[in-house]
Amino acid sequence: MPKWNQIPRASWGVFHSQLLLQSPKLISPASVCLIFTLSTTDLIQDYIHDGNINAARKLFDENPASCNTVAWNSMITGHIRHNQMQSAHELFDKMPMRDVVSWNTMLSGFNKIKDPHKLHQLFLQMNKAGERPNQFTFSTIISGFLNTFDVLVPQLHSLILHSGLHSNVFVGSALMRGYTHLMDRSSLCRVFDDILTKDISTWNALLVGYMDLGFIADAQITFDMMPELNIISWTTLVDGYIKNRNINQARHMFDKMPQKNVVSWTAMIKGYVQQENYTNAIQLFISMLNSNTSPNHFTFSTLLDACAGCSMFLLGNQLHSCILKSGLCQELVLSTSLIDMYTKCGDIKSAFTIFDSMKTKNTVSWNSIIGGCARHGLAHQALSEFKKMTESGMKPDHVTYINVLSACVHGGLVKEGEHHFHSMVERYGVEAEMKHYTCMVDLYGKAGEVDKAVRLVKEMPFEPDVGVWGALLAGCGLHSCYEVVNGLQILGRDYSSIYNMLIKIHSEKGSWSHAIEMRDKVIERGGRKQKAASWVEFSIGES
């Protein structure tokens, strides 16, 4: 039996914080400190360790004089762990003495909430304040800069070389991820070589790098010569093959995995969903359940994607029940997947139920519901949801506008479509892409304003693609605009669909000789008409 003063520090935390919690009237923090010969700072640290931020904060606020920099830093850490970035920031601003840990902790906070601009600002302030960045600083800011400030990676690299921190495994793997983003293979390898004592994460970073850059063979060689492998190495390899569109090799390695977890199962299922091989995706999901692996929100959202892809309403609905049971239902991404699944399976009502119950919505959630309305032909509702979206301060992006414009197409709302097409750049700085032009051409074409459609195609700042021509052609076909279609033929576009359209128009006008001439041309070029297909939806019990 150890004496009380031989009990390790770590075990005390639980003990004395319990003591304080259970009998706050009998014993004060001050007495606890006395009994256990703890400083206020020690006690604060123990509270933070236990996740008891409120007790820590109370003690901290009541004893300002006995709080040193370590206590301040612990408080900042505690607030960040509880997602209270605002409070953390206030403490950071108020603290009398900041050391490198204070700065690093704040940087990690901005990294956690994914605010690269604040992260960048704080890093500049840190340098201005004369605090020298260390290995913690570099690994944090590099990972936080990815996708936003990728260009800074080489410059940070040079600072790192200057400070002699290049051999640190954390710094090194962050740099490797940075160079992977920059698609710079040779720098990736340089950084790898510079890390003198490599650990498994270092090797895994190389594996990710090779796979992301498409060097499949090098990735496999790396995998085969790695000193040790963990489940992450295996999953990286499997996912790498999926990303490089080699699903069979992915499955081969997947089957060879010594053990699998949620992540590896989800990655493999996702691979099949991307290939639109929904049968295999669902079979694999069943095997996953049989192997006693619980799905998480990643898995569910992947499967909902599968349901949306092939209109499996029943399975989607069952998954929804599972999600409700699992308590994952307030997950933002998952709700958005559910909305998408329901709209694509024809149940816009359920989609709205979920959408309206969401506490926080982002651009993607709004886009799914607007897109859902569009798909259901509810043009006016799509526009009113769009109005609500902008009024709530959410900024529309290019996808929002694709959905808004396609709603206008379905509803034949030419005026509204034109309005939004123009205001997207003027009000929100969203430049029109190919898809937006396609929608507008489609809109004009269906409304019979083929002249406007043609003018738009001519004015487009880039070369129209098949989609744009297809929309124009469809519009012409709908209104039998022989001249325009024939014009397309003269322009040298020889898609067989143009000839097919000409056949249709000639037939309608009764010029059979022309129609036959066109048909022969199609056959001559080996063109064949696509088989037509459609599905009819019956609704029972509702009008």
Place this chain on the structure above:
DNA sequence: ATAGGGTTAG
């Protein structure tokens, strides 16, 4: 008291 790998949505 501070740092790193693999899976999710429109």
